[in-house]
Amino acid sequence: MTDTPNTTPNTTSTTTSTTTSTTAPNAGIGGEPVTVIGLGLMGRALATAFLEAGHPTTVWNRTPGKADALVSQGAVLAPSAAAALQASSLVVVCLSDTAAVRDALGPHRAELAGRTLVNLTSGTSDEAREMAAWTGDYLDGAIMAIPDVIGRPEAFLLFSGSPEAFEKHSHSLDRLGNATFFGADPGLASLYDVALLGVMWGTLNAFLHGAALLGTAKVDATAFAPFANQWVASVTGFISAYAGQIDRGSYEAEDATLETHLATMKYLVRESAAAGVDTDWPARIQTLTERAIDAGHDGTSYASMIEVFRGQA
Numbered sequence: 001m002t003d004t005p006n007t008t009p010n011t012t013s014t015t016t017s018t019t020t021s022t023t024a025p026n027a028g029i030g031g032e033p034v035t036v037i038g039l040g041l042m043g044r045a046l047a048t049a050f051l052e053a054g055h056p057t058t059v060w061n062r063t064p065g066k067a068d069a070l071v072s073q074g075a076v077l078a079p080s081a082a083a084a085l086q087a088s089s090l091v092v093v094c095l096s097d098t099a100a101v102r103d104a105l106g107p108h109r110a111e112l113a114g115r116t117l118v119n120l121t122s123g124t125s126d127e128a129r130e131m132a133a134w135t136g137d138y139l140d141g142a143i144m145a146i147p148d149v150i151g152r153p154e155a156f157l158l159f160s161g162s163p164e165a166f167e168k169h170s171h172s173l174d175r176l177g178n179a180t181f182f183g184a185d186p187g188l189a190s191l192y193d194v195a196l197l198g199v200m201w202g203t204l205n206a207f208l209h210g211a212a213l214l215g216t217a218k219v220d221a222t223a224f225a226p227f228a229n230q231w232v233a234s235v236t237g238f239i240s241a242y243a244g245q246i247d248r249g250s251y252e253a254e255d256a257t258l259e260t261h262l263a264t265m266k267y268l269v270r271e272s273a274a275a276g277v278d279t280d281w282p283a284r285i286q287t288l289t290e291r292a293i294d295a296g297h298d299g300t301s302y303a304s305m306i307e308v309f310r311g312q313a
């Protein structure tokens with residue numbers, strides 16, 4: 001499931017046709033035929049990865065001009081969404097949002113019978129479950145990568161939905177990056193997605209706030225970044241340790257108590273206020289920590305804050 005994606009360009013394909021067709025000209029070169037619906041920034045990267053791995057690739061986009069470069073690399077531009085669905089038994093869709101998927105594919109649901117639909121469009125877990133009702137062979141996916149790294153080992157993708165569909169197509173999906181399957185609940189990949197995006201935004205906001213604070217002392221963000229990165233690496237260790245405490249439900253203060261955290265948080269709020277930097281973010285953390293202490297978690301580790309996030313403090 002995690003083999004290194006083959007990113008060797010499909011040099012055996014000589015097709016440069018810009019005409020529309022539903023029969024891939026590079027069919028049979030290597031890999032199963034795949035259809036990619038949606039050629040925005042991410043969809044084009046997905047189609048490119050399939051092409052480079054030798055998959056006969058059919059594409060469709062509402063605005064057909066976005067297929068030009070892919071067609072010159074050997075993709076076939078389908079004349080309609082319905083024709084694109086008919087072209088392959090593996091259909092990957094990556095549009096702006098679930099409403100766009102409903103718009104583009106809703107009228108053609110009958111064409112999904114007997115095909116696997118892999119929905120890499122971001123959405124909520126409920127939306128994923130709604131989409132899963134469209135076809136038995138449904139996989140919902142979350143892309144934890146930017147378009148530039150699709151097809152490279154550092155890209156990782158999360159899937160949930162039909163185990164049979166994942167089993168059948170995991171080799172093809174691995175072309176996009178390392179694929180992990182979370183089981184039959186189609187909503188789980190989306191839930192992981194938003195949880196991981198929260199980790200990203202939390203980390204980035206902390207960095208940006210810190211850069212604003214140090215900027216008041218004429219410290220460049222590029223000077224701050226190596227220290228921020230080193231500290232984030234240390235924090236990954238805290239995450240692993242606290243995960244065990246959360247799962248055990250016991251929050252021994254092996255490193256620092258919540259009160260110690262609260263005292264230093266107040267310095268962050270005070271420094272921010274004194275420097276004229278926005279205090280909203282550190283003040284919110286302070287408020288959450290105070291709630292945990294008020295709820296009786298004084299003397300425990302930072303992991304006890306999980307009770308606040310669970311709405312139980």
Ligand SMILES: NC(=O)c1ccc[n+]([C@@H]2O[C@H](COP(=O)([O-])OP(=O)(O)OC[C@H]3O[C@@H](n4cnc5c(N)ncnc54)[C@H](OP(=O)(O)O)[C@@H]3O)[C@@H](O)[C@H]2O)c1
Binds near residue numbers: 121123143146
């Ligand atoms: N970009 C990233 O780094 C990244 C990373 C992870 C996940 N994602 C997810 O991947 C998905 C696509 O992102 P993107 O960056 O490729 O966005 P994008 O560049 O804005 O592309 C959006 C795509 O959706 C199509 N679309 C929008 N509304 C439509 C409709 N009503 N009917 C048919 N097609 C419609 C657009 O078609 P037109 O070309 O005709 O407008 C275009 O192909 C999003 O759900 C995003 O959250 C993106």
